[in-house]
Amino acid sequence: MRDGMRVVVRLFGPAREAVGAGSVELELAPAATAADAVVAVGEAHPSLAPLLPRSRVAVNLEYVDAGTPLAPGDEIAILPPVGGG
Amino acid sequence: MRTFYQITDTSIDPETLRGAITDAGSGAIATFVGVTRNSFAGKAVRHLEYEAYAPMAEREMERIGMEIAGLWPVVTGVAIAHRVGRVEIGEASVAIAISAPHRREALAACAHGIDRLKATLPVWKKEVFADGSEWRENREEEELDDGR
Numbered sequence: 001m002r003d004g005m006r007v008v009v010r011l012f013g014p015a016r017e018a019v020g021a022g023s024v025e026l027e028l029a030p031a032a033t034a035a036d037a038v039v040a041v042g043e044a045h046p047s048l049a050p051l052l053p054r055s056r057v058a059v060n061l062e063y064v065d066a067g068t069p070l071a072p073g074d075e076i077a078i079l080p081p082v083g084g085g
Numbered sequence: 086m087r088t089f090y091q092i093t094d095t096s097i098d099p100e101t102l103r104g105a106i107t108d109a110g111s112g113a114i115a116t117f118v119g120v121t122r123n124s125f126a127g128k129a130v131r132h133l134e135y136e137a138y139a140p141m142a143e144r145e146m147e148r149i150g151m152e153i154a155g156l157w158p159v160v161t162g163v164a165i166a167h168r169v170g171r172v173e174i175g176e177a178s179v180a181i182a183i184s185a186p187h188r189r190e191a192l193a194a195c196a197h198g199i200d201r202l203k204a205t206l207p208v209w210k211k212e213v214f215a216d217g218s219e220w221r222e223n224r225e226e227e228e229l230d231d232g233r
Binding site: 010012013014016017058061062063077079080081082083084085 | 119135136137138140141142144167178179199202203204205206207208209210211220221222223
């Protein structure tokens with residue numbers, strides 16, 4: 001994809017286990033949003049499908065809404081329902 | 086406000102948290118310590134494994150501390166620690182300590198803090214049984230009803 005944007009998506013807990021890796025790289029369109037990254041990671045890794053609708057997304061260490069625009073170099077993370085405490 | 090935030094792979098000492106937020110003007114320190122249970126739904130748990138998105142978890146601890154300072158401006162200190170890695174049954178997996186001039190604010194802020202961090206801290210818990218393991222989520226209904 002020309003003028004695409006390469007991003008790293010970090011995976012945690014059950015998402016990391018479903019993929020077998022702590023992070024994956026994705027090529028996204030230049031104006032991609034957090035929601036686009038979720039769709040792309042789900043297409044690349046179908047084993048994540050059951051988890052994604054219940055997961056939250058963080059960009060650069062902050063929870064974000066689906067419509068948040070992404071920029072090259074952003075650190076995106078898929079955060080399944082948490083279990084701390 | 087004094088603060089202490091920590092993601093750690095070694096044991097949590099509540100005394101360290103209290104020491105970090107002790108303040109001469111504070112007559113109260115409320116501490117909550119969460120310890121790992123030996124069963125889930127009648128099934129024996131052998132040990133727990135916690136995983137954190139550590140840099141975000143520490144930021145989230147700071148954010149919760151700021152929220153507490155906004156809700157209870159008299160609070161003089163917030164300390165939070167969470168374990169990662171393998172945690173044996175009966176060990177502390179999380180601790181929060183709050184200092185304030187008086188007990189009411191310290192207790193209320195402590196209760197609020199543990200509710201918030203169970204809802205938002207990017208930490209995942211795996212229960213390990215004799216015959217397998219399972220990721221365990223905090224129940225959403227419990228977490229959203231935080232009594233604010």
